Every structure is written in C-alpha cells, then in structure tokens.
Amino acid sequence: MTDEVRTVRANGIQLAYRSWGVGTGEGSPVVLLHCLGEDGEDWRGPLVAQLAASHPLYALDLRGHGRSEWPGEYGLEQVRDDVLGFLDALALERVVLIGHSYGSVVAYLLAQHHPERVERLVLEETGALRRPDSPLEVPEAPVGDARFDWEVKTQFVRQRNAPDPAWWERLDAITAPTLLIGGGPSSHLPQEDLVAMAERIPEARLVTIEDGGHLVHEDRPKEFTSAVLTFLTETDGATGTP
Numbered sequence: 001m002t003d004e005v006r007t008v009r010a011n012g013i014q015l016a017y018r019s020w021g022v023g024t025g026e027g028s029p030v031v032l033l034h035c036l037g038e039d040g041e042d043w044r045g046p047l048v049a050q051l052a053a054s055h056p057l058y059a060l061d062l063r064g065h066g067r068s069e070w071p072g073e074y075g076l077e078q079v080r081d082d083v084l085g086f087l088d089a090l091a092l093e094r095v096v097l098i099g100h101s102y103g104s105v106v107a108y109l110l111a112q113h114h115p116e117r118v119e120r121l122v123l124e125e126t127g128a129l130r131r132p133d134s135p136l137e138v139p140e141a142p143v144g145d146a147r148f149d150w151e152v153k154t155q156f157v158r159q160r161n162a163p164d165p166a167w168w169e170r171l172d173a174i175t176a177p178t179l180l181i182g183g184g185p186s187s188h189l190p191q192e193d194l195v196a197m198a199e200r201i202p203e204a205r206l207v208t209i210e211d212g213g214h215l216v217h218e219d220r221p222k223e224f225t226s227a228v229l230t231f232l233t234e235t236d237g238a239t240g241t242p
Contacts, residue, residue, distance in 0.1 A: 005040075005067055010085030011078070016040070016067035017086070018059045021052030028119055030096045032059040033083065033103030035125075036156060037148050039066030042100075046225045047217060055096070060086060062103065064149040074155040076167075080109040087117060096232065097176075098122040100217065102156065105129065108174060108201075109167065115175040120235055122228055124181045125214050128193035129160070129167040136160055171200040178204040179231040181224065183212030205231070 007014050018040045030051055032043045040059030051057055061068040063082050083106060087095060097118050099107030104126035111118040138157050141150040178201050182194045191208065198206040209216050209223045217224040 008089045010089050011082045013069040013071055015086055016061040020048055020057045022056040025054035027055035028096050029056045029092050033099035033107050035101035035103055046221045064152040070149040074152045079106045083110055094119045096120045100124040111174045111176055112170040118176045121176045121178040124216055125183055128197055129163040174201050177235040180206045181216055182208045183214055183216045184208050184210045186211050186213040
C-alpha cells in the first residue's frame with residue numbers, strides 16, 4: 001500500500017486523497033469518507049488491507065480536513081457535490097461508498113441524489129438528519145492548531161439544528177443495497193435512529209457490533225471488517241440501479 005497523497009480539483013476546490021489497490025484487482029472501486037475531524041488516513045487498517053487485494057480504494061480528505069482545501073464554506077450538499085466531482089475527475093462511474101459518521105451523511109446524500117453512481121452503500125454510525133428535540137450547542141473553537149477547520153463543526157451543528165426535511169424524506173430514494181453498522185449502547189448516537197433509517201431505506205440491513213462505540217472500525221476492527229466483507233460478498237452482482 002502506498003502512503004502517497006494525491007490531489008485532484010473537484011467542485012472548484014482541491015481535494016486530497018490516498019489510494020490503495022489501484023490496478024491490482026477487478027472488484028468495484030471503493031470510496032471511503034471519514035468522520036468529522038479526521039482525514040483519509042483514518043481508514044488505514046484491516047478493512048483497507050483486505051479490500052485492496054481485490055478492489056481499488058480511494059480515501060478522501062473531505063473539504064476543510066487534512067490536506068484538502070479549507071474554503072470556509074461547509075454545507076453538507078457542497079461536500080456531497082465535492083465527492084461527486086471527485087468521482088467524475090477520476091472517471092469512477094459506479095462505486096461502493098463507505099462512510100463513517102459525518103462521512104456517512106455525505107455518502108447517503110450522494111446516494112439519494114445520484115443513485116446511478118452508488119453500487120453499494122455502507123454507513124457506519126450514521127446520523128438521522130431530523131430536527132433534534134433540543135438544539136445542539138455550537139462549540140467554541142479550541143486554542144492551537146487543528147487537523148481540520150473548526151468551522152466545519154460549527155456549520156455542521158447549525159445544519160443539524162435546522163436540517164432540510166428532504167434529507168430524511170429522500171432516504172427511500174436510495175436504491176443501492178445498504179449496510180448500516182451501529183456500535184450499540186456504548187455509542188453516543190441514538191441507536192434507534194439507525195433502526196428507523198434501516199426501515200426507510202428500501203434495501204437496507206442493520207448490524208450492531210456490541211461495545212463498538214462510535215468508532216467501530218477502530219475499536220472493533222475485526223468485527224467491522226467481517227461485517228463489511230460479508231455484506232459485499234452477499235450483495236456481489238446487485239445492480240443498485242433506479
């Protein structure tokens with residue numbers, strides 16, 4: 001696997017990405033989207049090691065993170081369109097899309113609006129974008145350097161407090177076979193939200209990895225990798241077309 005970080009221009013900004021397994025297998029390309037505050041390096045581990053033997057893998061630094069551009073504007077639909085632009089720039093017509101937390105929200109927004117581009121979808125510890133019972137607080141920026149633009153977090157919290165109702169209503173527009181992975185009671189996310197999302201997405205299944213917490217792929221890497229590989233094997237050949 002390579003440590004080289006490349007860049008590509010997409011949706012008007014520079015996006016950094018890492019790649020593994022390109023040219024080594026015939027499997028569908030896999031695009032990995034990290035959680036808020038991380039970058040593409042966060043995905044390095046057992047899942048990447050196993051998938052790279054048969055699939056080309058691409059792990060982005062989303063806008064405002066890592067080595068990608070920090071433009072100061074971080075609407076979820078902008079980030080979604082960045083990923084679409086990335087697919088276009090690399091001529092990736094249809095992909096397996098895997099997202100964690102914030103990255104999983106971006107992933108399912110893309111799957112809603114461009115179902116023809118998403119062959120299969122994996123959502124780790126995703127969030128249901130519905131108006132919360134009480135507003136979330138906008139956090140103050142920490143002192144010192146950060147690996148990401150704190151404005152990403154600020155704008156995300158504001159969007160969580162006043163989400164576009166269509167983000168929830170359009171879950172049934174996702175046509176790709178979908179795996180949702182929850183971390184069980186040790187996660188800070190309401191696990192009932194994952195149940196509700198699995199019921200709304202037409203071809204969805206939910207796997208709960210007990211004691212996985214919010215960082216399932218880090219804290220339970222074997223179980224996470226097994227769940228993803230089983231899903232990809234069982235849905236191999238699925239079209240995911242509208």
